[in-house]
Amino acid sequence: xxxxxxxxxxxxxxxxxxxxxxxxxxxxxxxxxxxxxxxxxxxxxxxxxxxxxxxxxxxxxxxxxxxxxxxxxxxxxxxxxxxxxxxxxxxxxxxxxxxxxxxxxxxxxxxxxxxxxxxxxxxxxxxxxxxxxxxxxxxxxxxxxxxxxxxxx
Amino acid sequence: xxxxxxxxxxxxxxxxxxxxxxxxxxxxxxxxxxxxxxxxxxxxxxxxxxxxxxxxxxxxxxxxxxxxxxxxxxxxxxxxxxxxxxxxxxxxxxxxxxxxxxxxxxxxxxxxxxxxxxxxxxxxxxxxxxxxxxxxxxxxxxxxxxxxxxxxx
DNA sequence: TTGATATCATTTGCATACGAATGAGTTTTC
DNA sequence: GAAAACTCATTCGTATGCAAATGATATCAA
Numbered sequence: 532x533x534x535x536x537x538x539x540x541x542x543x544x545x546x547x548x549x550x551x552x553x554x555x556x557x558x559x560x561x562x563x564x565x566x567x568x569x570x571x572x573x574x575x576x577x578x579x580x581x582x583x584x585x586x587x588x589x590x591x592x593x594x595x596x597x598x599x600x601x602x603x604x605x606x607x608x609x610x611x612x613x614x615x616x617x618x619x620x621x622x623x624x625x626x627x628x629x630x631x632x633x634x635x636x637x638x639x640x641x642x643x644x645x646x647x648x649x650x651x652x653x654x655x656x657x658x659x660x661x662x663x664x665x666x667x668x669x670x671x672x673x674x675x676x677x678x679x680x681x682x683x684x
Numbered sequence: 685x686x687x688x689x690x691x692x693x694x695x696x697x698x699x700x701x702x703x704x705x706x707x708x709x710x711x712x713x714x715x716x717x718x719x720x721x722x723x724x725x726x727x728x729x730x731x732x733x734x735x736x737x738x739x740x741x742x743x744x745x746x747x748x749x750x751x752x753x754x755x756x757x758x759x760x761x762x763x764x765x766x767x768x769x770x771x772x773x774x775x776x777x778x779x780x781x782x783x784x785x786x787x788x789x790x791x792x793x794x795x796x797x798x799x800x801x802x803x804x805x806x807x808x809x810x811x812x813x814x815x816x817x818x819x820x821x822x823x824x825x826x827x828x829x830x831x832x833x834x835x836x837x
Numbered sequence: 838t839t840g841a842t843a844t845c846a847t848t849t850g851c852a853t854a855c856g857a858a859t860g861a862g863t864t865t866t867c
Numbered sequence: 868g869a870a871a872a873c874t875c876a877t878t879c880g881t882a883t884g885c886a887a888a889t890g891a892t893a894t895c896a897a
Contacts, residue, residue, distance in 0.1 A: 564837035676832040684717035
């Protein structure tokens with residue numbers, strides 16, 4: 532191989548073209564898979580509630596009664612999505628709705644007694660889910676990962 | 685406040701019970717938000733194709749003709765989901781379907797000329813999307829993050 | 838060879854997820 | 868105080884994502 536060929540090869544290696552795009556190495560693709568794995572772990576522990584439904588209950592426990600819209604902001608769900616989630620929780624008697632007396636646009640959401648019981652009972656399970664999701668990492672790796680993931684979210 | 689009260693308070697603080705579950709610090713919740721952010725970045729760059737549709741085209745470019753099921757395995761989609769994705773790509777003329785001659789159960793999928801053009805044209809955009817998604821991290825952090833994320837996925 | 842098992846694809850049902858449009862009510866601004 | 872701008876909630880349409888059931892075909896094992 533001539534010196535020119537070597538130079539050419541170096542240039543090719545250092546300037547990857549379209550041939551080198553590997554789907555399975557892209558953040559988006561791996562992020563999607565990691566999320567899928569988490570959802571599967573969640574479902575294995577808590578079969579009768581989805582992660583978004585759990586998030587809604589957990590946040591209501593934190594903040595108490597709020598408007599549907601505000602709740603959506605707190606759990607990163609758009610208005611259309613949060614409505615569906617709350618509808619299903621209401622149908623199961625875990626939350627109750629009421630109208631804001633002053634601002635008539637707002638729909639207030641709150642836990643029912645049953646909803647409060649449910650979320651208190653589920654929180655230990657949720658800790659377990661977090662633990663299992665992070666199980667492939669060492670304690671130190673967990674700290675690092677959470678710090679970096681938070682920067683991306 | 686009595687000494688006993690102080691002791692009680694300390695115990696409560698140092699042995700977090702259910703009161704201390706913070707949704708916004710759980711992996712699953714942040715993972716969901718990071719994924720949402722990535723999808724938004726994707727949509728801003730590539731408006732007429734979703735990440736799963738892109739993944740299907742990119743993988744077909746890598747491996748050439750495969751069965752629908754096999755493609756699903758390669759891009760981490762279950763059979764029901766991959767069918768919908770392929771249906772929509774077919775309706776747009778980006779992939780074509782044919783029957784496997786030997787194994788009559790299999791439905792073969794391949795890029796059309798148009799599909800191949802599309803994916804080649806989109807790959808530079810996809811690099812940009814990956815770059816923008818990872819923009820909050822330094823080069824060193826990216827390396828660390830990708831290594832740990834891969835362990836979780 | 839045939840009966841049990843496994844695989845591939847499809848369909849149905851349910852649950853996010855989000856853009857866009859709409860209607861009702863509130864706040865701002867001039 | 869009236870018009871403009873904004874906010875809250877709802878609805879519609881489209882696209883994942885997965886469990887479960889089904890039908891067609893292949894493969895394995897007795």
